[in-house]
Amino acid sequence: xxxxxxxxxxxxxxxxxxxxxxxxxxxxxxxxxxxxxxxxxxxxxxxxxxxxxxxxxxxxxxxxxxxxxxxxxxxxxxxxxxxxxxxxxxxxxxxxxxxxxxxxxxxxxxxxxxxxxxxxxxxxxxxxxxxxxxxxxxxxxxxxxxxxxxxxxxxxxxxxxxxxxxxxxxxxxxxxxxxxxxxxxxxxxxxxxxxxxxxxxxxxxxxxxxxxxxxxxxxxxxxxxxxxxxxxx
Amino acid sequence: xxxxxxxxxxxxxxxxxxxxxxxxxxxxxxxxxxxxxxxxxxxxxxxxxxxxxxxxxxxxxxxxxxxxxxxxxxxxxxxxxxxxxxxxxxxxxxxxxxxxxxxxxxxxxxxxxxxxxxxxxxxxxxxxxxxxxxxxxxxxxxxxxxxxxxxxxxxxxxxxxxxxxxxxxxxxxxxxxxxxxxxxxxxxxxxxxxxxxxxxxxxxxxxxxxxxxxxxxxxxxxxxxxxxxxxxx
DNA sequence: AAATAATTATGTTATAGAGCACAAAGGTAA
DNA sequence: TTACCTTTGTGCTCTATAACATAATTATTT
Numbered sequence: 001x002x003x004x005x006x007x008x009x010x011x012x013x014x015x016x017x018x019x020x021x022x023x024x025x026x027x028x029x030x031x032x033x034x035x036x037x038x039x040x041x042x043x044x045x046x047x048x049x050x051x052x053x054x055x056x057x058x059x060x061x062x063x064x065x066x067x068x069x070x071x072x073x074x075x076x077x078x079x080x081x082x083x084x085x086x087x088x089x090x091x092x093x094x095x096x097x098x099x100x101x102x103x104x105x106x107x108x109x110x111x112x113x114x115x116x117x118x119x120x121x122x123x124x125x126x127x128x129x130x131x132x133x134x135x136x137x138x139x140x141x142x143x144x145x146x147x148x149x150x151x152x153x154x155x156x157x158x159x160x161x162x163x164x165x166x167x168x169x170x171x172x173x174x175x176x177x178x179x180x181x182x183x184x185x186x187x188x189x190x191x192x193x194x195x196x197x198x199x200x201x202x203x204x205x206x207x208x209x210x211x212x213x214x215x216x217x218x219x220x221x222x223x224x225x226x227x228x229x230x231x232x233x
Numbered sequence: 234x235x236x237x238x239x240x241x242x243x244x245x246x247x248x249x250x251x252x253x254x255x256x257x258x259x260x261x262x263x264x265x266x267x268x269x270x271x272x273x274x275x276x277x278x279x280x281x282x283x284x285x286x287x288x289x290x291x292x293x294x295x296x297x298x299x300x301x302x303x304x305x306x307x308x309x310x311x312x313x314x315x316x317x318x319x320x321x322x323x324x325x326x327x328x329x330x331x332x333x334x335x336x337x338x339x340x341x342x343x344x345x346x347x348x349x350x351x352x353x354x355x356x357x358x359x360x361x362x363x364x365x366x367x368x369x370x371x372x373x374x375x376x377x378x379x380x381x382x383x384x385x386x387x388x389x390x391x392x393x394x395x396x397x398x399x400x401x402x403x404x405x406x407x408x409x410x411x412x413x414x415x416x417x418x419x420x421x422x423x424x425x426x427x428x429x430x431x432x433x434x435x436x437x438x439x440x441x442x443x444x445x446x447x448x449x450x451x452x453x454x455x456x457x458x459x460x461x462x463x464x465x466x
Numbered sequence: 467a468a469a470t471a472a473t474t475a476t477g478t479t480a481t482a483g484a485g486c487a488c489a490a491a492g493g494t495a496a
Numbered sequence: 497t498t499a500c501c502t503t504t505g506t507g508c509t510c511t512a513t514a515a516c517a518t519a520a521t522t523a524t525t526t
Binding site for chain 1: 300302303304306308310321322323324325326327328331332354355356358361362364365366368369370371372373375376377378379380382383384385389425465466
């Protein structure tokens with residue numbers, strides 16, 4: 001664990017949502033409990049079944065939260081972009097992790113021990129409201145996702161995943177290339193399908209001129225059509 | 234809307250989790266904002282897209298939270314038993330309902346305007362922690378559910394639903410009959426399958442002496458076997 | 467009580483998508 | 497360079513489950 005000396009300004013910029021509601025003394029306290037950790041590409045951040053210890057905030061990089069399902073098939077539950085918090089749910093629920101997390105690409109993560117967060121929460125309602133809002137949003141997304149993954153057909157699921165990646169990580173300067181380069185396998189795990197079907201459906205989309213593919217680079221050409229496919233399932 | 238005069242004791246017994254953390258003046262305030270509403274069997278409590286106004290606590294009866302999916306297929310997301318709170322997530326997420334709620338059987342529900350809850354939340358951290366814990370638990374369940382519904386086979390999904398109903402609503406005095414009598418359609422919507430497949434799989438379970446069925450009455454005979462089927466998918 | 471509608475049951479058919487096999491391409495290591 | 501592994505791509509087969517059709521029951525309404 002790297003314990004880097006950071007100025008309070010640097011910390012404030014790293015974790016604005018958490019920092020902003022705090023009083024001066026609470027900020028001091030948080031600065032004492034702030035550590036930085038780096039993870040290599042594809043490195044596991046935490047595993048299913050482990051006991052949660054820290055709140056994590058992704059400072060840079062991209063992270064997947066996933067779950068090993070039946071027969072080794074893994075399902076990506078959600079993805080984290082920078083400035084997003086994760087790994088706290090299980091602690092609040094007083095249980096172990098039901099998901100695992102791994103780095104899509106090299107990551108810098110800020111860790112804050114959950115007991116420190118609990119102390120701040122007991123003192124600061126605005127902070128509590130931040131978590132209530134965040135958990136509520138995530139629960140709504142999860143409910144939507146359950147229905148989408150179970151009821152939509154392969155094309156609809158893949159289309160939705162592509163739009164979801166666009167909304168989460170955005171596009172490159174050309175305004176059409178997805179800013180995340182996933183393996184076909186990750187794309188399949190995100191869309192609840194086999195790798196072969198992700199490959200096949202992706203090339204179908206390319207043939208239909210909805211996207212172009214160049215290795216792992218995906219350009220969205222016809223977003224409207226993608227939305228339509230996602231909608232009708 | 235029935236505005237029944239209740240004693241504070243009666244209220245306290247109805248909504249213990251919400252009541253217990255409050256101070257005397259907060260309890261007074263809550264008692265002023267407490268209304269009771271009754272719903273008939275199968276009546277809709279709220280719809281997808283509506284704006285959330287009240288926190289609801291189920292005082293008696295059974296409720297399903299569901300979502301209309303692709304092609305009119307509906308998916309039961311979770312079920313509520315008495316003393317459980319619901320309908321608050323969307324308000325906290327500052328959006329409209331993404332799910333609908335309906336009564337499985339006649340229900341009595343306590344409604345508290347969300348702005349009143351917000352006021353109490355701002356004053357009372359323990360109350361905030363209650364919601365953080367509850368949302369965290371529900372999010373974990375939802376994540377588990379996503380994988381179970383997408384990856385398990387029909388038998389596994391139905392077995393899981395039966396165990397889930399047992400855990401939620403319990404058994405009758407005979408220690409084996411499920412305390413909830415669902416239609417095959419509801420059972421199917423809970424297990425992400427068609428009604429015909431719910432019927433078929435249910436009678437298969439009966440043939441295999443895992444359960445007995447008498448109309449909508451389901452007796453669990455071999456819980457261990459059910460757990461095994463649920464586990465292997 | 468008769469009529470109508472809803473639910474449960476069962477058989478048959480059709481198909482989406484998994485599973486598998488294998489080849490080609492690209493990466494990494496020795 | 498050669499060897500080896502991982503990822504991507506394509507074709508073929510098989511099966512779980514949806515979709516449909518039609519009774520048989522059971523509720524509900526008139």
